Amino acid sequence: MNPPPSSADKVSIVLFSGTTDKLMAATVIASGAAAMQKQVTIFLTFWGLMAFRKGAKEQPPRISTDFADFADFADAAMQAMQAKKVPHWLDTLRDAMDLGDVKVKACGLTMDLFGLKLEDLEPVVSEVTGVGSFVEDSTGGQTLFI
Amino acid sequence: MNPPPSSADKVSIVLFSGTTDKLMAATVIASGAAAMQKQVTIFLTFWGLMAFRKGAKEQPPRISTDFADFADFADAAMQAMQAKKVPHWLDTLRDAMDLGDVKVKACGLTMDLFGLKLEDLEPVVSEVTGVGSFVEDSTGGQTLFI
Amino acid sequence: MNPPPSSADKVSIVLFSGTTDKLMAATVIASGAAAMQKQVTIFLTFWGLMAFRKGAKEQPPRISTDFADFADFADAAMQAMQAKKVPHWLDTLRDAMDLGDVKVKACGLTMDLFGLKLEDLEPVVSEVTGVGSFVEDSTGGQTLFI
Numbered sequence: 001m002n003p004p005p006s007s008a009d010k011v012s013i014v015l016f017s018g019t020t021d022k023l024m025a026a027t028v029i030a031s032g033a034a035a036m037q038k039q040v041t042i043f044l045t046f047w048g049l050m051a052f053r054k055g056a057k058e059q060p061p062r063i064s065t066d067f068a069d070f071a072d073f074a075d076a077a078m079q080a081m082q083a084k085k086v087p088h089w090l091d092t093l094r095d096a097m098d099l100g101d102v103k104v105k106a107c108g109l110t111m112d113l114f115g116l117k118l119e120d121l122e123p124v125v126s127e128v129t130g131v132g133s134f135v136e137d138s139t140g141g142q143t144l145f146i
Numbered sequence: 147m148n149p150p151p152s153s154a155d156k157v158s159i160v161l162f163s164g165t166t167d168k169l170m171a172a173t174v175i176a177s178g179a180a181a182m183q184k185q186v187t188i189f190l191t192f193w194g195l196m197a198f199r200k201g202a203k204e205q206p207p208r209i210s211t212d213f214a215d216f217a218d219f220a221d222a223a224m225q226a227m228q229a230k231k232v233p234h235w236l237d238t239l240r241d242a243m244d245l246g247d248v249k250v251k252a253c254g255l256t257m258d259l260f261g262l263k264l265e266d267l268e269p270v271v272s273e274v275t276g277v278g279s280f281v282e283d284s285t286g287g288q289t290l291f292i
Numbered sequence: 293m294n295p296p297p298s299s300a301d302k303v304s305i306v307l308f309s310g311t312t313d314k315l316m317a318a319t320v321i322a323s324g325a326a327a328m329q330k331q332v333t334i335f336l337t338f339w340g341l342m343a344f345r346k347g348a349k350e351q352p353p354r355i356s357t358d359f360a361d362f363a364d365f366a367d368a369a370m371q372a373m374q375a376k377k378v379p380h381w382l383d384t385l386r387d388a389m390d391l392g393d394v395k396v397k398a399c400g401l402t403m404d405l406f407g408l409k410l411e412d413l414e415p416v417v418s419e420v421t422g423v424g425s426f427v428e429d430s431t432g433g434q435t436l437f438i
Contacts, residue, residue, distance in 0.1 A: 012288075014171075014175070014290065016167075016168070016171050016292075045171060046167055046170075046171060046223075047167070047210075109174065112230070113223075113226045113227065113230055113232065114222065114223075114226055115226070130178065131174055131175055131177075131178035132178035132179070132181045132182050133178075134178070135157060135175065135178050135179045135182055135184065135288075136182045138288060139154050139155075139288065140154045141288075142288075143288040143289075143290060144290075145171075145290040145291060145292050
């Protein structure tokens with residue numbers, strides 16, 4: 001019998017941001033952690049939750065305005081992604097969910113604030129939960145705020 | 147006798163950002179963690195510290211520019227917050243401090259940089275400390291950079 | 293004989309952002325952690341990696357656009373830094389590397405995306421690695437996403 005996973009096996013992500021670059025970073029980290037057998041939980045809040053409304057893949061990419069005025073950076077990034085056929089972040093996430101233990105949960109407060117229901121979100125989101133419950137579940141592991 | 151709190155009972159937040167959306171996220175997480183009996187420490191630095199200068203509640207709300215040009219997002223957020231009477235982040239923080247073990251400390255380097263003294267800050271800030279001391283105190287728990 | 297370092301002695305930073313204010317925050321935290329005898333690993337990705345291309349110190353400072361339109365904040369920050377002779381973030385990092393155990397690694401996916409090689413980066417970057425490997429190495433310590 002395998003031992004039960006220890007708390008060191010947990011990687012938790014508060015996904016607050018909704019720009020394409022950070023959505024890519026979050027899903028790539030989730031993917032890498034899943035490949036390393038970690039239990040991954042992504043907690044969607046604010047702009048991060050808004051990005052997971054149904055039709056996410058039809059939305060235009062959105063790069064952080066911190067860099068949008070730097071043509072060399074932002075243009076190079078977008079062109080390189082197209083040329084290299086970098087997968088959409090939602091597909092990266094789906095692959096991670098196929099590969100390992102990755103759960104995506106929506107912040108109850110944000111859902112209430114924007115009047116959203118679970119069926120308004122992409123089906124990768126499995127449940128609505130509270131921030132206290134998320135904090136408790138992520139205890140003992142690594143937690144990233146993205 | 148209760149056992150002493152273990153390091154797994156700590157949630158530490160480096161609060162670097164000063165936009166209203168992230169101040170809300172940080173204080174809601176602090177509140178959820180306090181409700182779960184965690185020892186919460188918020189370390190204010192740079193824009194996060196600037197947001198805690200006296201008169202914080204009189205400042206106009208400031209949404210991240212990443213989203214400000216998206217009328218559907220930013221306007222919906224502000225209107226929903228007003229309609230739902232979402233408390234000011236400083237009140238959310240005060241409630242968390244009443245509820246559990248939440249301490250707010252100011253980064254000494256940032257204080258020196260901007261020529262600030264403890265009495266220039268909202269009274270929820272209890273002391274000025276160094277980054278090394280913060281890192282040491284947060285060892286073993288969850289640490290978020292917001 | 294000293295005991296081997298425990299996992300609680302690790303501080304890991306995913307450095308995603310490339311604005312001067314966050315580069316300063318990341319390197320100051322690395323410095324504070326190194327002074328506290330932590331094993332520090334900085335994992336450069338996306339804009340954070342772009343900021344470490346050779347010639348980093350010749351780049352103009354870049355403040356987050358969240359604050360750039362607030363003259364009191366951004367101007368005060370830049371003037372205070374010059375008046376106080378705040379070191380460049382790359383020098384803060386070099387000092388931290390002299391002081392303690394600080395390693396800087398580049399994200400392989402980002403390197404591929406932008407067609408970068410290790411010799412295109414500042415020599416403080418010692419190697420290219422994958423996100424899974426970074427997640428595994430940082431297990432049990434504190435991990436910040438900046």
